[in-house]
Amino acid sequence: MTSPAKPDPLSRRRFLGGAAIAGAGLAGTGLAHAETGKPDPLITEVQDWSRYLGEGVDKRPYGTPSRFEKHVMRRDVSWLTASPESSVNFTPLHELDGIITPSGLCFERHHGGIADIEPANHRLMIHGLVDKPLVFTMEDLKRMPRQNRIYFLECAANSGMEWRGAQLNGCQFTHGMVHNVMYTGVPLKTLLAEAGVKTNAKWLLLEGADSSGMNRSLPLEKALDDVLIAFAMNGEALRPEQGYPLRAVIPGWEGNLWVKWLRRIEVGDQPWQAREETSKYTDLLADGRSRRFTFFMDAKSVVTNPSPQAPLKQKGRNVLSGLAWSGRGTIKRVDVTLDGGKNWQHARIDGPVLDKSLTRFYVDFDWTGQDLLIQSRAMDSTGYLQPTKEELRKIRGTNSIYHNNGIQTWHVKANGETENVEIG
Ligand code: MTE
Ligand code: CO
Numbered sequence: 001m002t003s004p005a006k007p008d009p010l011s012r013r014r015f016l017g018g019a020a021i022a023g024a025g026l027a028g029t030g031l032a033h034a035e036t037g038k039p040d041p042l043i044t045e046v047q048d049w050s051r052y053l054g055e056g057v058d059k060r061p062y063g064t065p066s067r068f069e070k071h072v073m074r075r076d077v078s079w080l081t082a083s084p085e086s087s088v089n090f091t092p093l094h095e096l097d098g099i100i101t102p103s104g105l106c107f108e109r110h111h112g113g114i115a116d117i118e119p120a121n122h123r124l125m126i127h128g129l130v131d132k133p134l135v136f137t138m139e140d141l142k143r144m145p146r147q148n149r150i151y152f153l154e155c156a157a158n159s160g161m162e163w164r165g166a167q168l169n170g171c172q173f174t175h176g177m178v179h180n181v182m183y184t185g186v187p188l189k190t191l192l193a194e195a196g197v198k199t200n201a202k203w204l205l206l207e208g209a210d211s212s213g214m215n216r217s218l219p220l221e222k223a224l225d226d227v228l229i230a231f232a233m234n235g236e237a238l239r240p241e242q243g244y245p246l247r248a249v250i251p252g253w254e255g256n257l258w259v260k261w262l263r264r265i266e267v268g269d270q271p272w273q274a275r276e277e278t279s280k281y282t283d284l285l286a287d288g289r290s291r292r293f294t295f296f297m298d299a300k301s302v303v304t305n306p307s308p309q310a311p312l313k314q315k316g317r318n319v320l321s322g323l324a325w326s327g328r329g330t331i332k333r334v335d336v337t338l339d340g341g342k343n344w345q346h347a348r349i350d351g352p353v354l355d356k357s358l359t360r361f362y363v364d365f366d367w368t369g370q371d372l373l374i375q376s377r378a379m380d381s382t383g384y385l386q387p388t389k390e391e392l393r394k395i396r397g398t399n400s401i402y403h404n405n406g407i408q409t410w411h412v413k414a415n416g417e418t419e420n421v422e423i424g
Pocket of ligand 2: 154156
């Protein structure tokens with residue numbers, strides 16, 4: 001916003017000596033900056049981008065973000081894994097808005113690097129307890145009835161470093177193993193109907209074509225419900241790192257099940273007890289026993305701004321922003337506290353509220369410069385309320401890795417700096 005003020009002799013002089021330019025009339029009016037009351041040369045003087053021709057349409061056949069957005073990127077935590085091929089990087093949640101994750105910023109998790117697959121040479125096989133084993137090419141799949149659906153994918157290990165206390169400083173690292181895109185694909189039930197599933201079938205094995213050949217057992221019931229065999233995300237072909245040319249989409253369930261570079265589906269009558277469902281992706285409980293097959297991702301939320309990588313910059317008017325999601329349905333309500341849980345208010349949800357999708361919320365607030373202890377807690381359409389970390393630890397202990405959906409706390413200090421903390 002601007003308001004009238006005394007003409008600035010400096011910018012007037014520059015204007016008089018300068019070329020005749022678009023917007024030059026502003027110089028004489030002496031418009032001042034709303035906050036400082038001082039004249040702002042960025043509006044009274046002509047900048048280079050107004051003075052010279054811009055780049056032509058032939059320079060960017062595939063567009064990329066502005067060069068001033070280079071800091072918006074996936075990041076990894078170097079000490080977390082031994083090699084980049086079996087590793088993870090994180091979505092920069094604090095730099096994003098709305099509910100769709102841009103394809104190039106979706107976190108990546110691979111066990112054997114990114115498979116480089118020529119789609120013409122890719123096949124999907126369905127076999128096992130079926131009347132007719134089938135092999136599909138990509139072209140075959142693209143001639144079958146398809147659907148478009150927006151879903152979040154969350155790795156079960158998201159927030160896994162936080163079980164023993166606040167650790168990583170940034171929502172990118174504490175919560176960035178989640179992304180939300182629109183998938184295009186063929187319902188798995190269509191493919192299974194074509195193969196003819198035998199009556200004693202109960203489970204499927206999904207297997208990837210990457211060097212890790214990652215595989216997981218999936219209950220047939222889920223496969224016949226809402227699973228998609230997707231070839232596109234956000235309107236274009238899947239990205240290589242997201243499973244090009246084909247991936248499984250298992251709405252609301254842990255990311256590990258969403259097999260990328262999908263090449264084989266075997267139909268059976270019991271789970272396979274694969275590595276990823278025995279040695280990994282089981283939840284160690286406080287009493288020492290392990291819980292198998294925790295498929296659902298329960299309701300969770302996080303305030304993305306402010307957060308450690310996005311501190312508060314200015315007193316007065318501010319926007320708190322965050323994300324909420326549930327693997328069991330839609331988000332019904334998000335509560336936010338600024339004082340460590342003494343007072344809660346309902347956040348303002350804006351944008352689409354979709355089943356098993358990220359949902360965006362805001363709290364428009366005035367910051368007087370006092371310390372804040374910010375938390376958000378999501379309630380989903382089943383009535384389930386996101387638990388505190390202490391409530392989770394009572395059941396799960398502190399030796400868990402997976403399925404940490406506890407309430408996150410950010411401490412905003414008087415200088416705006418923001419830190420990952422826990423309060424008792
Ligand atoms: N599929 C294959 N074939 N290989 C893999 O390493 N990683 C799994 C799953 N599917 C994996 C895979 C894990 S643990 C997760 S969380 C998701 O893919 C990550 O999907 P993304 O890389 O699109 O974020
Ligand atoms: Co994962």
